[in-house]
Amino acid sequence: MVSGAAQRYAEALFDLALEEGALERVEADFKTLSALSASSSDFRAFLASPVYGADEKARAVAAIAAKAGVSDLVRKFIGVVAANRRLFALEGIIVAFTRRLADHRGEVSAEAVSAAPLNDEQTKRLRGEIERVVGKAVNLSVKVDKDLLGGMIVKVGSKMIDSSLKTKLNRLKSVMKEA
Missing domain, CATH: 1.10.520.20 (N-terminal domain of the delta subunit of the F1F0-ATP synthase)
Structure with a gap:
């Protein structure tokens, strides 16, 4: 913030x-x-x-x-x-x-954090998909966090999509503790 x-x-x-x-x-x-x-x-x-x-x-x-x-x-x-x-x-x-x-350029800033580096084609496809969803040009920054184990986290504005393996394993662990 x-x-x-x-x-x-x-x-x-x-x-x-x-x-x-x-x-x-x-x-x-x-x-x-x-x-x-x-x-x-x-x-x-x-x-x-x-x-x-x-x-x-x-x-x-x-x-x-x-x-x-x-x-x-x-x-x-x-x-x-x-x-x-x-x-x-x-x-x-x-x-x-x-x-x-x-905002001045009419762009949306997005951040993608992946477990492994994305190649140019993957970055281009990800940017294209985000642009399709938000309907604006996207200024995409890509980072690598090996702690994610697999998958990625995408943040666009205040919205976040977390499809990382780390989060999925933590959810599974939490569900198993409750059972």
Whole structure:
């Protein structure tokens, strides 16, 4: 769930990026930052830590963003977020911005989590099926979670379809305990 503050920051950045014609650039920058955050638990812990001051966090994130080739607009935006001591909300801001951008484009965001990697043909067929059901273009992100054992979980908006083997086994286990 995205906080109200994250939503407001995302909306402000969206309006500014729209005005400057930089929506795609901001989207690419946020994908880069999300990948950095996803690959480093230390980075996420640093952003959430009260041990470091806003200035230290701002300098560190600005240096990382510059090294990653993030645009001036996003670097300045992160500076404002850091100055207001809201860097802990950065992931929520990215999620809210991405949703707002998808809405602007008339797209629906969907996430598929599978037990094994999907090949290009499977991803294309899954995207096509989701588009058929929702009647809109779909921005699909695919992730792998080996803990699912088999099957997949598909999330579209607030709806979720869980056909994973892990869930089916847990249901069977629950039914057997009740019997």
